[in-house]
Amino acid sequence: MPERVHVRFDGESTPVEAGQIQDVDNTKDHKSKKRKRGHVDETVLSRLEVTPSKVLVQGPQIPPEKDAKTFQSVTARVNKSHHQLNQRSQTQNSTPESWKKPNGMTHKLAQSPLKAKADALWPLRKSLPVWSLAQEIRQGLREKDVMLLVGETGSGKSTQVPQILTTESWCNSRSVTLKNSEKTVCVGGCIAITEPRRVAAITLARRVAEEMGTPLGSSSPASKVGYSVRFDNSTSPCTKIKFLTEGMLLQEMLRDPWLKSYSAVIVDEVHERGVNVDLILGFMRNMTTGGFEGRGRVPLKVVVMSATAEIERLENFFEEGYLAMSKGLGLEQSVTGDSDNESEWSGISDSVQRNPHVPAQHKANTISDGLDHSPRGESSSVIGYKLGQANGDEPHNLSNPNGKERNKSLSHVTKCHIEGRQHPVTVHYTSEPVQDWVDAALRTIFQIHHKEPMPGDILVFLTGQETVESLESLVTEYALSLSRDVPKMLVLPLFAALPQTAQQRVFQPAPPRTRKIILATNIAETSVTVSGVRFVIDCGKAKIKQFRSRIGLDSLLVKPISKSAAIQRKGRAGREAPGQCYRLYTEASYHEMQQNNTPEILRCDLSHAILTMKARGVDDIINFPFLDQPSRDALEKALLQLYQLGALTDSGTINETGTQMAKLPLTVSLGRVLIAAAEPEFNCVSEVIDIISCLSVENIFLNLASEEKKEEVESARRELYRREGDHLTLLTTVQAYAAENSDRKAWAERHFISHRAMQAVTDVRKQLRAQHQQAQILRQEATPHQLTSERATTLVKCFLKGFKMNTARLMPDGSYKTVVGNQTVAIHPSSGLFGKKVEAIMYNEFVFTTKSYARGVSAVQMDWVGEAMGV
């Protein structure tokens, strides 16, 4: 073994005392502490997390967790489950009487293969922790409209909660006549459950369909379980449980702000706090405190599920809305007097439809968008009071429909806590801060490999592709010199840009006497579950994207992770057996970490989110109920951008252009370009769709590190290259790819282009084309324009409609300075214009990594920029 590796963490003789690493017992996730239900004691958790001791925790034999989340792991897990089932059914054949199967499942029904499978899965399901709380969950939602559910990993909440609720009577669809409307409409009947990722939505739907013994999605009209994600909608008329991505639910809200097809919305994985989930929470709060007028007063039940314990903030969030509403009612002080408003609101006029938001608008002196100086929105704040009114049969009355007493408090929120199933993980910290954590990770890997028995793979969390690759070569190098009596090592990198086939290697079992060493980015924290891991090495850092609204610049910097991310990483070691987590930082630095990840809404460009809100009738952005309120600066910057793009009127309300933009699955700038493309001046929809499809997908050009390859790559791509810039180069690439009819994969490989990315481009392109054909903006067989230089100019000018703010001009010293803001910016090395000097540039993205870069660059002329800006 090489000397370097031996040095500090040498665990062979004196593993703990002499090393830098301290042992810390962590029984946090284990059953040793019985916690009060519905309440998470965070201080207890964090204290346990770091109490020094060396207790060997012996947990009961715990089955592997069954919370199916990823494609890769699902099949394996299902198979495993079946194996276990077979073993179980031999030993414990009888199902206790007390366990009544839902959905009328009995052994006698187990004739069809589907039912047989569902039956087989049943004992496993009922052993999930969540089932012991099934009755509590049902009862809670009979009484209240909002439930907050903390469920630790492996509790089965995502798969079981919808099934637990689907048999409830409030879940049946009802025919209601909307006030002041002749129409009778159907409300409810389906449960929506949102997931942050497509794979999660699809695999959970597949799993739940199996458990319920029903075909999945659109495969049969009788299917009860379906899913809806972008490019893939699989539901039937009978769908009772529908998994969707957060974006899809928001999209549905554009068509029906009252979500009339649903009886309940379950918001899963709220702790991840993407922008979309924050918007959904705001809309849900408005809806549950609004009296459900647009749904014929049929309540919408909302279940908010989270793995971490920000539950009190969520509770306050929902209670606040409710209290604001009750205060608005005055409860004793009737506001019924104004019957004009009553009639205005009981109808389901268009304006009502577009105004599901309500009580947040109390503060009458609202609305200063930074744009708007005219009074507006008052009507809706009046409406806010009206909607919350309690009239005998109102859902928010103090007695529930069954006549049972509601909770004496005004609360409309109930809480529930489900224990997880996580094996204990021992945490080790370094005693000194680590400077070079690639080196530290290397030492730790070899220490573990020598000290710890097999099996037990190692998962290392690093910051990015670069560190993954450098550690990969180091480990591989040292692994060569391992003596023969030590098990072999298999080093596997894992990051998003890695081709799918290379990613798949991580899920394949290691050869005998071999330990897998997985070197991963953040991707392994949430998106991908690797089985077999018993050791985690955590560098405590991650690359985090932060938007600086002042200068409109995205930065991507290495920063310390949060405590909850550290806990999440640690948990990856304890999914199948007790594990160990080596933190390459001191215990003190752990305590300095912030508690939770900064929600995305506080660190991203808000223009798209605000457009989304405006399109759903929320005009008063400042008073929208945000779980975390973005800075006024960020909100104003986004409003200004939307205004400059021509999506808002002078008074800040959404106009026709904005409404169209909101319907497009694109960033606001790209959406604006696409709308411009249909104008007679440009008339280039087809080409713009091709370019936009590329820009809204990960980089299609593979970057091969080695120098020798560089020239080969360049010559292979020469035919695609356009000197006008990256936009036109993308266009020729898409067109060449689309024209390739024999073997597109081979074509992509020949040109060093990511086939996976091109497939994504094709999906987006297909979707946008279909949308435009449907709207008769694009004709099916429009003959493609020849790409003359005049045409190229037209295309670039069209892009300036959305990117006029993303321009920079050449300075005498050869650098570029932004036209707005006068910031220095360099052309990114990945650009075809890298190293070139042109009068001015337009860029797709402005990011700060090691310095300020413009990515996706085309040459423009200053008078075009002036023209676009209307100067």
Added chain:
DNA sequence: GAGCACTGC
């Protein structure tokens, strides 16, 4: 001279 992770009728 360089690429955290997700997502969208």
